[in-house]
Amino acid sequence: MLRDMLAKLENADDVTLYPSGLAAITGAILALTSAGDEVLAVDTIYGPTRRFFEGMLRRFGVTTRYFAPEATADDIAGLLTEKTRLIFLESPGSLTFEIQDVPAIAAMARKAGVLTIIDNSYAAGVLFKPLDHGVDVSVQALTKYVCGHSDAFMGMAAAKGPSVTLLKAAYREVGWMVSPDDAYTAIRGLRTLCTRMAQHAASAQTVATWMQVQPQVRTVLCPALPDDPNHRIWARDFSGINGLVGFEFHPEYADQVEAFLNSLKVFGLGYSWGGFESLAINANPQLKQRVCRDGIETGPLIRLHTGLENVDDLISDLAQAFDGLVVNAESPRTDLQHANAV
Numbered sequence: 001m002l003r004d005m006l007a008k009l010e011n012a013d014d015v016t017l018y019p020s021g022l023a024a025i026t027g028a029i030l031a032l033t034s035a036g037d038e039v040l041a042v043d044t045i046y047g048p049t050r051r052f053f054e055g056m057l058r059r060f061g062v063t064t065r066y067f068a069p070e071a072t073a074d075d076i077a078g079l080l081t082e083k084t085r086l087i088f089l090e091s092p093g094s095l096t097f098e099i100q101d102v103p104a105i106a107a108m109a110r111k112a113g114v115l116t117i118i119d120n121s122y123a124a125g126v127l128f129k130p131l132d133h134g135v136d137v138s139v140q141a142l143t144k145y146v147c148g149h150s151d152a153f154m155g156m157a158a159a160k161g162p163s164v165t166l167l168k169a170a171y172r173e174v175g176w177m178v179s180p181d182d183a184y185t186a187i188r189g190l191r192t193l194c195t196r197m198a199q200h201a202a203s204a205q206t207v208a209t210w211m212q213v214q215p216q217v218r219t220v221l222c223p224a225l226p227d228d229p230n231h232r233i234w235a236r237d238f239s240g241i242n243g244l245v246g247f248e249f250h251p252e253y254a255d256q257v258e259a260f261l262n263s264l265k266v267f268g269l270g271y272s273w274g275g276f277e278s279l280a281i282n283a284n285p286q287l288k289q290r291v292c293r294d295g296i297e298t299g300p301l302i303r304l305h306t307g308l309e310n311v312d313d314l315i316s317d318l319a320q321a322f323d324g325l326v327v328n329a330e331s332p333r334t335d336l337q338h339a340n341a342v
């Protein structure tokens with residue numbers, strides 16, 4: 001039943017289920033690649049996806065090269081070799097929310113006989129339908145918005161066309177399973193998904209707009225803001241935002257990131273997102289894994305997940321955390337290395 005519901009959500013021919021979002025990502029990649037192949041991946045992928053590319057996948061003879069999130073379909077076409085089997089996308093990018101031109105990249109890949117997978121966890125299958133735009137496989141961490149209550153792990157790969165057979169064959173060979181209780185949790189989450197997403201989006205928009213006028217904030221990362229560099233493609237392809245918002249402090253607050261996070265009372269500290277509760281993390285340690293540094297803002301960066309709490313409480317919490325900060329005018333630190341050292 002869950003597979004049927006998710007296939008409708010993603011407009012897929014079929015869906016395979018996995019015990020976590022990361023298992024869905026690695027499972028789909030294992031199903032579609034063989035030793036000697038090469039993968040091209042966007043540089044702004046979720047950190048553990050890169051760990052898999054550089055760890056087990058490389059050990060099994062599949063190499064990965066990375067392209068910047070602003071690379072056009074033509075730029076990526078220029079990177080293809082006879083070994084390229086797969087292009088891996090994540091749009092918006094993890095932590096910094098760059099939007100890729102997915103329809104153009106998928107069309108180019110299809111013409112070249114190269115498969116495409118996208119991590120569609122941000123959109124939860126609601127805000128963007130990758131398979132309608134020519135992508136072969138859409139993967140989601142159902143752990144996030146579909147389950148929605150931070151009490152279950154699960155992932156899925158939704159596919160159209162010949163990839164379905166490959167996914168199902170690998171699924172049986174490896175023996176991935178999900179428990180009936182977890183599947184029930186995801187079915188229950190699907191029943192309130194759109195209502196929750198709308199609330200997350202409304203609160204995230206309010207928080208992002210408020211953040212823009214805070215004196216401590218240099219940049220707010222949210223594709224729904226009209227002056228965000230990703231706004232045009234986001235408005236063309238997406239029907240909304242989720243609850244994630246990033247913001248960059250002015251450099252003189254680089255040594256205040258921990259103090260800010262520790263003084264939050266409504267926002268918890270946590271790497272996951274998509275549940276009912278608001279969470280915050282320091283994004284800098286993960287940013288340093290990237291290889292295409294050009295164009296990436298390097299200030300002290302925090303990622304917020306705006307949950308389902310009253311948005312006034314969220315803003316009050318952020319305001320009191322900003323109020324407690326002390327400016328360190330003597331040692332302004334501007335580069336990523338210094339921010340990471342915090």
Ligand SMILES: Cc1ncc(COP(=O)(O)O)c(C=O)c1O
Binds near residue numbers: 020141142154155271
């Ligand atoms: C973009 C993205 N994809 C995949 C995952 C992995 O999901 P899971 O925690 O279910 O393995 C995460 C988790 O944070 C994520 O942020």
